Every structure is written in structure tokens, then in C-alpha cells.
Amino acid sequence: MPVEMGIWRIDGRAPRRLSASQLPTESMLEEFLEQDPTLLGERLLVVGRQIRTPYGKYIDLLAMDIEGNLHVLELKRDKTPRDVVAQVLDYGSWVSTLDRETVIELANTQLDAAFETAFEEVFGVSAPDEINGSINLVVVATDIDSSSERIVTYLREFGVPVNVVFFTHLEDEGRRYLARSWLAGDDEGAHRSVSGPRGAKGKKAEWNGIDWFVSFGEEGSRSWEDGRRYGFVSAGGGRWYSDSLHNLPVGARVNVHIPKRGYVAVGTVLREATRFDDAMVEVDGQWVRLRDQELNAPYRHSPEGVNENGNDSDDDEYVVPVKWTNAVPQSDALWVKGMFANQNSACKLRQEFTLDRLGEHFALDQIEETL
DSSP: OOOOOEEEEEEEEEEEOEEEOOOOHHHHHHHHHHOOOOGGSSSOOEEEEEEHHHHHOOOEEEEEOOOOOOOEEOOOTTHHHHHHHHHHHHHHHHHHOOOOHHHHHHHHHHHHSSSHHHHHHHHHSOOSSOOSSSEEEEEESOOOOHHHHHHHHHHTTTOEEEEEEEEEEETTTTTTEEEESSSOOOOSSSOOOOEEOOTTTSBBBBOSSSEEEEEETTTTTTHHHHHHHHHHEEOOOOOOGGGGGGGGTTOOOOEEEEEETTEEEEEOOOSSSSEEEOOEEETEEEEEEEEGSHHHHOOOOOSSSTTTTTTTOOTEEEEEEEEEEEEEGGGGOOOOTTOOOOOOSSSEEEOHHHHHHHHOOOOOOOOHHHH
């Protein structure tokens, strides 16, 4: 049976049902959703409105969630149940084929800021490496009929990621309200997100095979001025922090980021990670033991005596020697909203938005031309 929503105001001991009324236009509901997509129950970045498809049709709203999944929102308007469901499925079949680069290009033509910047403004984190891994198809309606309900419920039973959200417009003594309800909950039938077609490519940002992100967290146990002066990055205080440094291969290009500051250096890995007490760094063309240098930070997390006895500890600091291409004080750190940042000490850096800005800031192209 069709979904019906009722809201009552309690006056004393007597409930009074608020009367439902029609919005002046359904395009007003589209404007509401564009302005505040949290009306749907989660934070979303509206990528664009009235997006033209290759088939001459227009998607009412295209949005993205924090995981990079796309949401196709189609208003029912005056369409028949068959038409509106067929249309959202048609749009979904096209959207599911879009690769990461195409989605970002589309967003950049629609948004007032660069996609990466807009994403961080909405979610407070940088955009994920994978975009459009899954899609959600949503019919937006002010009412729903039995035929639409049957069609959507049937499709969900076969795993199609389609749902209906409907809004009721209510009035109460001059005040207006919107009430929202979903036809099906997350645990009924289809998951709200499902993967795109098998074999779909380009959903994840390609890695260039050389660039790595490295987080240089100071927090009193290490100093960036030491790292800049003696040419190294390091991490420790637990295996979760130090293990990823072992993934850095010799010859990798590291892009060093200080949390809450920004990017401070680009350089090339000279040797694999070793414990601080055994670490060697290159100074003026000579390899020297790092622990024998004049340092600003202790770089030791293990109980006293453990390292001296030659025993590894989960808390050990590990060091990777690096030859800097360009390194600056943290006061000159580069940070632009939307750039990539991660809690891991080291990971592959795929995001072109970040790589482009690092190249410009550290003049990497000019440096490479002189080599």
C-alpha cells in the first residue's frame, strides 16, 4: 500500500494532525535539496544540477557521499510510475560507467570551486582515491502511488540500488514544514550502494608508480628541522606508525606532510627503513650514523636498554634516509584545501590535485629540466 505520513501537534491532551499541502512547485524541492542535501539523512556533496547525459536527458541532481559513491536523484514531478523509475535506471546505467577523471571533470564544470576543495569543505577530509565505486538511485517524490511502490520493491529484491524518498509539506498556523520518509530501509532488499558493472575501469585514481605520501608527525618525539637538515623521514611509537615506512622502496619520491601544517618537502628515498639506533644518513656526500648527530628530538620510544641489547621493539623509531629535491621550514608549508592527507605514515600518493600543486610549489618541473 502507498506510504502515508502523518504528523500531529500535541495541544494539551489533545493531538491535532497537521494538514498536508502541496509545494508551489516540485522544482522548489529540488532547490531545497541542492542547498541542503542533508535533507536526505546524510552529508552529500551536490556535484551538479540538471546534468546533461549523452542521450539528451537531464539528471535532476547528482551527488556524492564521503566514500566517493554517486547518488542519482530524480524528481517524480508529473511522470508516470513507469516513466520515473525507467528514467532513474537509465541515468544510473550511464553514471555507473563514469571513471574517476570524468566525474571530476564534470564536477569542475558545475561547482564554484575545484572538486577536491569542495569535497573537503563538505566532509572535512580529502577526496578518496576511488570515486564512483558504487551508485545509489533515488526517486524523490511528494507522494507515492501503489504502482511505484510495487516496481521499486520488486527491483530491490533483485539487488537494484533504487529507493524512493518522499517529502510531505505541512503547514501549521503560518509555519511550513518538510517531513521525510524512505520507502525502504537499508536492511530491506537492495543495499543502498552496489558496485558498478563488472570490468568498469578508472574508478580509482591511477598511481604513477613513483610518488608516495609521508606523514612527519612531530609531537615531541621527532623534529622536522632534524629531518630537513640531515635528510630523513621517520616514524615510531607503535607498529601501526612504523610498518608503512618499510613499504617505501629505494628511488621512491616522497612528498612529506606535517599534520595540521602542510607539505614541506619532496625528495628521493636512498635506503630502506632501519631502526633509529642503526640508521645512517647522507651528509655532505658521506654516510654517518644519525644518532651521533646533534639532534633536537630523542627519536626513541622503547624502554631504556632494549635497543642497546639489540632487541627489536614494537615502539622503535624507524628512519628512512632521503635526498631532498626541495625542503622548506614548516613555517613555509604548503596547504590548499582539498589536498591529500592521511593518518598512515606512508602510502601511495595518487591524487592529481595534490601532485599538481606540489609540482608548482616546489618547482619540480624546473628542477627536472636542469638535471
